[in-house]
Structure formats: C-alpha cells, structure tokens
Amino acid sequence: xxxxxxxxxxxxxxxxxxxxxxxxxxxxxxxxxxxxxxxxxxxxxxxxxxxxxxxxxxxxxxxxxxxxxxxxxxxxxxxxxxxxxxxxxxxxxxxxxxxxxxxxxxxxxxxxxxxxxxxxxxxxxxxxxxxxxxxxxxxxxxxxxxxxxxxxxxxxxxxxxxxxxxxxxxxxxxxxxxxxxxxxxxxxxxxxxxxxxxxxxxxxxxxxxxxxxxxxxxxxxxxxxxxxxxxxxxxxxxxxxxxxxxxxxxxxxxxxxxxxxxxxxxxxxxxxxxxxxxxxxxxxxxxxxxxxxxxxxxxxxxxxxxxxxxxxxxxxxxxxxxxxxxxxxxxxxxxxxxxxxxxxxxxxxxxxxxxxxxxxxxxxxxxxxxxxxxxxxxxxxxxxxxx
Numbered sequence: 401x402x403x404x405x406x407x408x409x410x411x412x413x414x415x416x417x418x419x420x421x422x423x424x425x426x427x428x429x430x431x432x433x434x435x436x437x438x439x440x441x442x443x444x445x446x447x448x449x450x451x452x453x454x455x456x457x458x459x460x461x462x463x464x465x466x467x468x469x470x471x472x473x474x475x476x477x478x479x480x481x482x483x484x485x486x487x488x489x490x491x492x493x494x495x496x497x498x499x500x501x502x503x504x505x506x507x508x509x510x511x512x513x514x515x516x517x518x519x520x521x522x523x524x525x526x527x528x529x530x531x532x533x534x535x536x537x538x539x540x541x542x543x544x545x546x547x548x549x550x551x552x553x554x555x556x557x558x559x560x561x562x563x564x565x566x567x568x569x570x571x572x573x574x575x576x577x578x579x580x581x582x583x584x585x586x587x588x589x590x591x592x593x594x595x596x597x598x599x600x601x602x603x604x605x606x607x608x609x610x611x612x613x614x615x616x617x618x619x620x621x622x623x624x625x626x627x628x629x630x631x632x633x634x635x636x637x638x639x640x641x642x643x644x645x646x647x648x649x650x651x652x653x654x655x656x657x658x659x660x661x662x663x664x665x666x667x668x669x670x671x672x673x674x675x676x677x678x679x680x681x682x683x684x685x686x687x688x689x690x691x692x693x694x695x696x697x698x699x700x701x702x703x704x705x706x707x708x709x710x711x712x713x714x715x716x717x718x719x720x721x722x723x724x725x726x727x728x729x730x731x732x733x734x735x736x737x738x739x740x741x742x743x744x745x746x747x748x749x750x751x752x753x754x755x756x757x758x759x760x761x762x763x764x765x766x767x768x769x770x771x772x773x774x775x776x777x778x779x780x781x782x783x784x785x786x787x
Contacts, residue, residue, distance in 0.1 A: 402433060403760050403771050407649040409434035412524075414482035416440045416467055416515055417489030418460070421603040422531065424451035425637050426486060426644065428749070429756055431459040433645075438480040440465050440473070441489060450602025453740065454749040467511035474518045481524040484648055487515045488531045495607040497559035508562035509569065516573045520588050527651040529644050530570050530592040534633060534666060534709045536563035537594075545633075545710035548594070548662045567592060567662065574660055589651040589660055595640040596633030596666035596709055599729065601736020601752070603637075613679055614737050617686050625695040628676035631706045633666035636729040638759040639722035640665050646720055646770040663718065664709040669726050672708070681727070685734035719769035723762040732758075 402409065413430050417423040418439030430437045437460035444452065451457070461480070465472045467489050490508050491497065497504040512530065519525045538551040539560075552564040570592040572578050579588075599610045616623040643665035650659045679693055714720045724732065732755055739751050763771035 403763075404433065404645050404649045406434075407652065408645070410436065411484060412436045412438065412480060412482045414438045414440060414477070414480060414485045414525075415460075416485070416487050418456075418462075419443060419449065419451040420445050420488060420492070421450060421600075421605060422598060422637060422641065423486075423488040424449070424454065424456055425600065425602065425752075426488065426641050427451075427456050427460050428454055428752060429638075429641060429645070431456075432753060432756060437461070438476070438482060439463065440467070440476055442466055446604040446606070448604055450752075453602060453745065454752055456749075467514050468506055470514045470518065473514050474521065477518045477522040477525065481522065483524060484527040484529075484651075485515065485519050485525060486529050486531065486644060486648065487512065489515070490531070491559070491562075492533075493605065493607050494535065494557060494559045497557055497562070501558040504558050505562045505565075508559075509565045512566045512569045516569065516588075516590070520573065520579075520582070526587060526589060527648055528588060528590045529648050529651070530566070530590070531644065532566055532570075532592050532594050532662075533563045534594050534596050534664070534707060535560040536567050537707075537709075538564070539707060541706070543706070545708040546664070547710045548664055548713055567594075570662070589656050591647050591651060591660055592662045593640070593644055593647065593665050594662060594709060595643075596635050598635055598637050598640050600637030600733050601740070601755070609675060609678065610682070610733065613682050616691050617683070617689050618737075618741055620690050622692045622694050623679060625675060625679065625693065628674065628679075628695040630675045631672045631708065632675070633708045634669075634673055634678065634726055634729065635665075635667045635722055636724050636732065636759070638756060639724065639729075642723075642759075642763065642768075642770055643714060643718070643720050646718060649770070650718065658717070663714050664711045665714055665720065666709040666711050667726070668711055668715070668722060672706075673726055678730070681730045682734055685731055686738070721763075721766065721768050723759055723766060723768060723771075728762075 413435045418427045419441040427437050439460050440463045463476050491504040519528050537546040538553045574590050604611045740748050760771050
C-alpha cells in the first residue's frame with residue numbers, strides 16, 4: 401500500500417492554482433500517487449517555474465481559467481467531475497496586496513466562494529481542502545504561537561484581511577444551517593489549512609525571501625533584506641502538502657466530521673529562526689560566493705515582525721508532523737536549486753520525485769501516520785484515528 405493508505409490512486413482530483421509553487425508540487429505528488437489530476441489556473445506565475453521545469457503539463461489535464469469567472473469554473477467541474485478539490489489558487493504575496501488591493505481581495509475571497517460553490521453544486525465532488533495562510537490571524541504582537549481558536553483578522557494590510565475573510569467563507573460552507581438552506585445542498589466535506597512560510601525548490605516568485613536569495617547567489621548580486629530579524633514558521637513544501645493530502649484522505653472517513661474544521665500546519669521547531677539566520681544557512685549550503693548581504697539596522701517594512709503558529713491540534717488529532725527539521729529543509733531546498741542550475745534541467749522532474757520519495761521515507765522512519773505501511777501500523781505510537 402502507498403502513502404495516505406493508497407487513497408488517491410484512480411481518484412479524480414482538481415487542483416486550483418496548479419501552476420503555482422505549492423500547486424505544482426502538489427500536482428506532481430498526486431500524479432505520483434496515481435491520481436487523475438485536473439489543474440485550473442491562470443497560467444504560469446513566473447519564468448522559470450517549477451510547473452514548466454518538471455513538465456507537469458505532461459502528467460495532468462490542464463485548464464486555463466480565472467477562479468473569478470464562476471461560469472467557466474463551473475463548466476470545468478461539470479466536465480471533469482472531481483472526487484476531491486484542493487483549492488490552492490490565490491494572490492499569495494503580501495507586498496503585491498499593497499499594489500493591487502482590489503485584485504487581492506477579489507481573488508482570495510470571491511475566488512474561494514466560487515470554488516466552494518462550484519464544488520457544492522457538483523454531484524461527484526465530496527471533499528475539499530482549502531489552503532490558507534497563517535496571516536489570517538489578528539496579530540497581537542505577543543510572543544507565543546497562534547492557535548486555531550485565536551481571533552481572525554489583521555487590519556494592517558489587505559492580504560491578511562483577505563485571508564481572514566476566506567476563513568469565514570470556509571466556516572459558512574461548513575455550516576449545516578447554510579447547507580440546509582441552500583439549493584442544491586450537496587454533500588461536501590470541507591477543511592481549511594493554515595500554513596506558515598513554505599519553502600522549497602522551484603519557487604521563483606517575486607518578493608519572497610528564498611527565491612530572492614537564490615537569484616542573488618546564482619547571479620552574484622547582493623542580497624537585500626527588508627526585515628532580517630523577522631521570525632516566521634518556516635516549513636518545507638512537502639511538509640505542508642503532506643498535511644493537505646492527509647486531511648483529504650481523512651475527510652473520506654465515516655467519522656469525518658471531526659476533521660471538518662481549520663488546521664495549523666506549520667513548523668514545530670523549538671527555537672525561533674529569523675530571516676537573517678535563514679540567509680546564513682542557505683549561504684553555507686550554497687558554497688563560496690561573492691554575494692554580500694545588505695540589511696537595514698532597523699526594520700521599517702510594514703510586515704509583521706514575529707508570526708508563528710501552534711500545530712498542537714494537528715499533531716494530536718491528525719498525527720501529523722513535519723519529517724524534516726529546518727536544517728534538513730534548507731539542505732534539500734538548496735540542493736534542488738543547485739541541481740537545476742548546475743545539473744541537467746531535463747532531470748529535475750525525476751530529482752523532485754526523488755525528494756518526494758525521500759521525504760516519504762523520512763516520515764515512514766518516524767512512523768508519521770500518513771506514511772506508515774500496513775505492516776508497521778501496529779508499531780506506530782500516538783495515532784488515534786480509526787479506519
């Protein structure tokens with residue numbers, strides 16, 4: 401039996417935002433698990449990008465569409481009739497929200513409404529996992545991590561506001577009162593995932609720390625930091641996606657109601673890791689370079705200085721854990737980029753699949769439930785999910 405109890409083999413899975421960084425990694429992993437993957441997005445998000453580098457278009461069915469176009473979105477659902485939806489499409493950059501506030505709110509809020517409404521109205525679609533951000537929490541500048549029961553809403557930027565609103569949309573679509581009053585009611589099991597700062601190979605988005613560092617190291621240009629002392633819940637891309645995939649499987653259980661809620665899927669590191677420390681770790685792994693780090697003495701950027709999430713709920717109730725720590729995360733991230741730039745780009749898809757296999761094996765060695773094979777289930781301790 402494969403990971404996730406072989407659940408995804410032969411399933412029809414729709415991934416919105418499948419050309420994005422996380423969406424393309426998820427599409428590759430689902431294809432590897434034997435799923436029939438259908439992607440829906442506006443197209444390429446950067447040049448280069450993981451989606452094109454790994455030739456994912458050869459592994460899935462691709463639909464180019466804007467999630468704000470409900471009629472187009474609904475026609476895709478009608479045509480492909482997915483069993484499960486992973487909603488990944490979003491405007492994901494905080495800095496971009498200052499330049500395009502209306503588009504940010506429309507995509508992250510009404511786009512979520514459109515996807516969930518199309519899923520609810522599709523008879524075949526039974527399960528949906530909505531990817532969200534730790535920025536949905538109202539930041540109170542306190543020293544401890546945010547839990548799922550803490551207040552939503554930020555107020556300082558429309559990116560965070562849009563993510564809080566998306567959580568309210570999800571909660572409404574989980575509400576039996578809403579579903580019983582709506583026509584058609586459908587039979588949609590739904591969960592949302594609040595992930596931290598996700599990093600890994602293949603991300604070339606603008607205004608993101610890791611891509612900016614890699615571009616500088618590769619080109620020999622200086623690294624300019626806005627907030628070197630800022631703390632984030634850094635996590636490897638496969639760590640967050642393993643949580644998404646595991647939730648998708650759990651929603652299919654008979655007792656799935658306990659999983660139809662919000663979940664923090666982030667770092668479990670004991671020690672806080674700053675932007676400056678991340679840069680140092682990447683420089684060490686990359687090797688000799690003429691690149692200089694330029695950082696302000698005092699941070700005047702509008703972004704939150706400290707933001708971490710408490711993943712205790714997922715640890716205890718999903719039996720989920722990240723399989724790689726921050727040092728392993730940085731190692732595998734840098735190795736991916738070095739292989740892309742210094743190796744054979746045509747082999748990057750296989751290299752990426754090997755990282756998926758390595759991550760799965762690391763999770764299996766630690767007896768993390770989604771990766772444990774049947775003959776090892778009895779020796780896995782701590783998990784309490786009944787199948």
